[in-house]
Amino acid sequence: MSTDSQELDAVRAGSLSEAKGPPKGAGPLQRREARLAYAMLAPTFLIVCLIVLLPLVANFWISVKPVQLGDLRPPETTVSERVRANAVQAGDTFEIRYTIRNSSPRMALSDVSFSDAVPADDVRLAIQDDRCTLGEGVLSCVLGDLEPSARERISIEATAERDIEDVEALLEGSDPNATGSGGNVLTDFSFTFDNFRRVFDATEFWNVMWVSLAYTVFGTAGALILGLFAALLLNEAFKGRAFLRGLFLFPYVAPVIAVAYTWVTLLDPNSGTLNAILLQMRAIETPINFLGQRYAEFSLLGVPISFPVALTTVIAFEAWRYFPLSFLFILARMQSIGTDMYEAAEMDGASPFQQFRFLSLPQLAAILAILFLLRFIWTFNKFDDIFLLTGGAAGTRTLTVNVYEQAIGLSNIGAGAAVAVVVFAVLLTFALIFFKFSPKEEG
Amino acid sequence: MSALRTGAIIALLSGLSWGALGMIIIGVTFSLVSGEAAIPPVGRAIIAALVGAAVCLATPQSFGERRRLGYSAAAILGVMLILTLGRPFGLPLSAAPLLQFIALILFVLLVAWANVQVLTGVPVGAMLRYPFEAALIRILKGVGLILFTVFVFLPFYVMVMTSFKSQAALLANPLDFSIDLGQGASSLFRSYIDLFRDFNFATYILNSAIVSICTVALTLLVAIPGAYAVARLRFPARDLFAQSVLLIYMVPAIVLVLPLYAVFSQIELRNTLTGLLIVYPATTIPVALYMLQGYFRGLPAEMEEAGLMDGLSRTGVIWKITLPLSLPALASVALYVFMIAWNEFLFAFMFLDDPAIFTLPRGVASLNSSELPRELMMAGAVIATVPIMLIFLWLERFMVQGLAAGAVKG
Numbered sequence: 001m002s003t004d005s006q007e008l009d010a011v012r013a014g015s016l017s018e019a020k021g022p023p024k025g026a027g028p029l030q031r032r033e034a035r036l037a038y039a040m041l042a043p044t045f046l047i048v049c050l051i052v053l054l055p056l057v058a059n060f061w062i063s064v065k066p067v068q069l070g071d072l073r074p075p076e077t078t079v080s081e082r083v084r085a086n087a088v089q090a091g092d093t094f095e096i097r098y099t100i101r102n103s104s105p106r107m108a109l110s111d112v113s114f115s116d117a118v119p120a121d122d123v124r125l126a127i128q129d130d131r132c133t134l135g136e137g138v139l140s141c142v143l144g145d146l147e148p149s150a151r152e153r154i155s156i157e158a159t160a161e162r163d164i165e166d167v168e169a170l171l172e173g174s175d176p177n178a179t180g181s182g183g184n185v186l187t188d189f190s191f192t193f194d195n196f197r198r199v200f201d202a203t204e205f206w207n208v209m210w211v212s213l214a215y216t217v218f219g220t221a222g223a224l225i226l227g228l229f230a231a232l233l234l235n236e237a238f239k240g241r242a243f244l245r246g247l248f249l250f251p252y253v254a255p256v257i258a259v260a261y262t263w264v265t266l267l268d269p270n271s272g273t274l275n276a277i278l279l280q281m282r283a284i285e286t287p288i289n290f291l292g293q294r295y296a297e298f299s300l301l302g303v304p305i306s307f308p309v310a311l312t313t314v315i316a317f318e319a320w321r322y323f324p325l326s327f328l329f330i331l332a333r334m335q336s337i338g339t340d341m342y343e344a345a346e347m348d349g350a351s352p353f354q355q356f357r358f359l360s361l362p363q364l365a366a367i368l369a370i371l372f373l374l375r376f377i378w379t380f381n382k383f384d385d386i387f388l389l390t391g392g393a394a395g396t397r398t399l400t401v402n403v404y405e406q407a408i409g410l411s412n413i414g415a416g417a418a419v420a421v422v423v424f425a426v427l428l429t430f431a432l433i434f435f436k437f438s439p440k441e442e443g
Numbered sequence: 444m445s446a447l448r449t450g451a452i453i454a455l456l457s458g459l460s461w462g463a464l465g466m467i468i469i470g471v472t473f474s475l476v477s478g479e480a481a482i483p484p485v486g487r488a489i490i491a492a493l494v495g496a497a498v499c500l501a502t503p504q505s506f507g508e509r510r511r512l513g514y515s516a517a518a519i520l521g522v523m524l525i526l527t528l529g530r531p532f533g534l535p536l537s538a539a540p541l542l543q544f545i546a547l548i549l550f551v552l553l554v555a556w557a558n559v560q561v562l563t564g565v566p567v568g569a570m571l572r573y574p575f576e577a578a579l580i581r582i583l584k585g586v587g588l589i590l591f592t593v594f595v596f597l598p599f600y601v602m603v604m605t606s607f608k609s610q611a612a613l614l615a616n617p618l619d620f621s622i623d624l625g626q627g628a629s630s631l632f633r634s635y636i637d638l639f640r641d642f643n644f645a646t647y648i649l650n651s652a653i654v655s656i657c658t659v660a661l662t663l664l665v666a667i668p669g670a671y672a673v674a675r676l677r678f679p680a681r682d683l684f685a686q687s688v689l690l691i692y693m694v695p696a697i698v699l700v701l702p703l704y705a706v707f708s709q710i711e712l713r714n715t716l717t718g719l720l721i722v723y724p725a726t727t728i729p730v731a732l733y734m735l736q737g738y739f740r741g742l743p744a745e746m747e748e749a750g751l752m753d754g755l756s757r758t759g760v761i762w763k764i765t766l767p768l769s770l771p772a773l774a775s776v777a778l779y780v781f782m783i784a785w786n787e788f789l790f791a792f793m794f795l796d797d798p799a800i801f802t803l804p805r806g807v808a809s810l811n812s813s814e815l816p817r818e819l820m821m822a823g824a825v826i827a828t829v830p831i832m833l834i835f836l837w838l839e840r841f842m843v844q845g846l847a848a849g850a851v852k853g
Contacts, residue, residue: 034678036757040668041684044728047665051703051725052691058702072708186705233587244588246839247595253835253842254599255786257804258824262602265817271610273601276617277471280482320594328843351576381695384788388808400697407701408793420698427695 056424062417066192068106069411075104075182077146079114083168088160096125096171098154102146104182112180115140118171122164126157146180195418199406204397212398212426214308215315216380222319223379224372227326228364232356234327235334245331252324260388263317267291294395310394314386318379326371333367334360373434380427399423445572450565453578454496457561460586462492465554468589470532471618473539473546475604478621482533487526488550495519496558500567508559516555523551557585599828606634606822613817634822642819643798644826647806651785651827654719654802658784659777661724662731666776669728670735671761675744685736691729696789704793714796722790727780734779738772739765775844778834782842785831803827 078101085094098116102109118125120137127134132141132154143152164170199205230248234241251259266273267290275287288296290313295306337360345355383400386392392401400423407416463485470483498518502511523531530536531547561581564574604620605613612619622631629636638644672678673685703722707713712721742765750760766773791805801809807823835842 030677033676037672037676037678037681040672040676043665044669044732047725047728048691051722052694052699055699055702055706056694058706059698062702062705067705072705186709229587230591233584233591244592246836247592249835249843250595250599250832253782253831254828255788255804255807255824255831257786257788257807258602258828259598261807261811261820261824262598262605265605265821266598266601271613271617271817273475273597273617273620277474280471280474280480280618281467281485282482320598349573351572352580353576377693381693381697383695383697388788400695403697403701407704413701413705417701420701423695424698427693431690431693 059417059420059424062186062414063195063421064191064193064418065186065414066190066194067186067413067417069408069413071104071106072186072413073104075102075107075109075148075180077101077109077112077114077178077180078103079116079176079178081116081172081176083171085167088164088167090160090162093157093159094167096156096158098141098156098176100143100146100152100154100178102148102150102180102182105149107182108148109146109180109182110144112143112146112178113141114143114176114178116176117174122161122170123158123167124161126159129154129156132156192414195412195414196421198412198415199418199422207395208397208399208402211311211396212380212400214311215318215386215396215398216376218315219318219322219379219382220372220375222315223322223375224326224368226319226323227328227330227371228368230323230327231330231334234331248327249324251321256321256384257388259321260317260385264291264389267313291390292394308395310390310396314389314396317385317389318382321385322375322379326375329367329371330364333364337363377427377430380430381423399426445569448570448572448575450500450562450567450570453565453570453575453582454500454558454562455493456579457558457582458493458496459489460582461496461554461557462489464586464589465492465550465557468593469546469550469553473532473542474618475600475620477539477542478616478619479532479534479538479543480616480618484527484531484533488523488554490526491519491522492554492558494522495555496562499555499558499562500565504564508563512555512559515558516551519554520547520551523547560585602821602824602828606818606825607631608818609633610816610818634816634818635826637819638822638826642806642810642823643801644803644806644823646799647801647803648826648830650716650800651803654716654723655781655784657720658723658727659780661720662727662780663773663777665724666728666731666735667761667766667773669732670739671765673732674736674739675747685733688729688733692726692733696726700789700793703790707794713794714800715794716800718794719790719802722794723784723787727783730783731776731780734776735769735772738769742768771841771844774838774841778838778842781834782831 080099080101082097082099083094084097085092088094098114100112100114102112116139118134118137118139125134125139127139129141131143132139134140139156141154146152160167234245234248265271267275269275269287269289269292272287272290274290275284278284279287288309291310293309296309297304297306299305341359342355345359350358381400382398383404386396386398386401387404390396392398392405397405399419403416403419403423405416406419407413466483466485466488470481470485473479474481495515495518499511499515502514504511506514527533531550532543534543536543561578565578570578600620604622607622608620624631673681673688704713707718712718746768747760747764750764751757755763786804787802788804788808791802792808795801795805798806798809803823804827807820807827810820810823
């Protein structure tokens, strides 16, 4: 009786507690839905982790490691075999020399050994070197550790058992098998702060930083202002508007490499069209090297000014290539502003400029702000454009180009990763500032 | 300020900007098309345009547009010919006479027409603020449209035309983009023929197409279920996930490229198209997921619930209800992803060493050498640009939607 009533109580208690309110925690249906959602998101999650988050972390790791471009190829043991004899007669002795080398100039090899087939019927080996042993027709030698770029020689005296025409071909015909495990510089535990020291010590670091900022700020602002103007031009319907809207998107849709090289061709000081036009119009006397000249010196009202030519050109390219995006957004926003507001303003006698200043601009402020933030970050991240236009020369080296320059140009992957860490840190700072000052309710 | 608000000021500005702009644009175009070294007399063109504007302003409005246009055009033509002593483009009239005649007529008509358009309804004397600003805006819009069109168009024009010229001809006269059609197709398309015959460009196109199409397929395959889960299903941390997706595509490619380069080198994925096909979808999936989930959210949930009630599984619902309803969004996303993959340069440049597997951007990059003539590089650029442009023009509606939805990336 007692057990039954206890069970009953328990059941009652359970149903009572359920009746008290909605169930807490997830029900089975909800859990199943969540499980399904996780399953559907798993591929995305996996790929993003592997290709985005993991490299991001790995970048920090590499930035504190002494990795050169050449280290990416793992160290190998190479063995070469030399026989200094041609035709031998039975009973002749000659020397077989093996040279064992560590291919890496920087990584040591351990457990180095090799083995080589020897035709035991034709030659007899006299082994003096205690690192080597002779098994069934196979010579094997164990060398242990091999320092970076180290070379070891092993010579073995051989005696011919019969007459051999070409002993060299006979013996060298079989390639020795080499083994040896090198540490992997990416996974070992050698650390260094040299990369960061290098990056920050370089006198040009702050220069690069300023160039990045100027490029980002003016490139973003330029693209935004051009986009605003283009949207204003195409806001009202007229014949050919659809065509022009398509045309205005061209710079963004075309591959960056095509348009960048076109600009290089267009701006070339010797055969470029723009210089030719300016010369022809008598606007300039000597061709301007738009992408190769760091500064143009001139004086304005007695004040000497050095104008950064190449940087300005690169910024102009940025504005040219990315104004279509702001144009598209701003135009869409303009088209969605109701006309009644403008009708009311017309009735009140507001002039066109007043209508723009006091009606359109406030309506566009939000989209302009969002565009500025997003484009700011993306412009800061940009690498291709400057790399293809100038390669970072003539005072246009931004942080992102510096990543490439250090890692590939100077073959120092570690230093490149250190610059990439700086890029990431600056980006994070921007993001934090933006989130702090952005309105909370925006989606 | 209001003392300056007169029709005369408008006429002055109109003449000034149209005279200068008209002469520069038409003079340079004449040079480019004819190959003659014209020296556009901008100053004298401005004077002629000012006279035209004055005539237009002085002609009574009641005369009608055509008559005012005629008077104004006659004045401009006369002043132009007198001031330049019969050399309207700084060349004797015998140089490319037909083209020069067309250019002169175009210049006169353009300036006269623009003046009439701006000055219709504008009095000589004081003006009210509204019509004054409206006239000013007419000038600004006209000038802006022309400048923008030239600014956007000129590089593409140079790209195509350079690919038809030879380096020697361009060095001799960089302004000469005249095409000699008498030389025959094989000579005209010499650079293109070279690229396909000696530089494997057919393979590059194929590689680019394979990589881009596979990237689109992989991206959609992964992003569709992900986007559906974020849009429709309830699970803990859903909002966190949706937002962090946005953050992911703020990560710069240049930060990812070194670790991927290092690791892919060691596992021998670097110099392969497979390597690219791992990286490209990873960079596009977050954007695609974000774009798609926005669209899925906008679809009515009731239809899907009805489907579930009628016994469809989730997969069935997605396949039979959600996806057919989102075809336009899928098209936009697919085109946008295709464009990113087709145009991608950094990873292709860093990863690919073997010319047999170059994508188009990598192939064009390999043409950038001082030993190869410029026109080859430009022909390569044209080959890389034309397919994506054709797709863009053909499916512009979807493409524009895709750009607008994903354009925060770039």
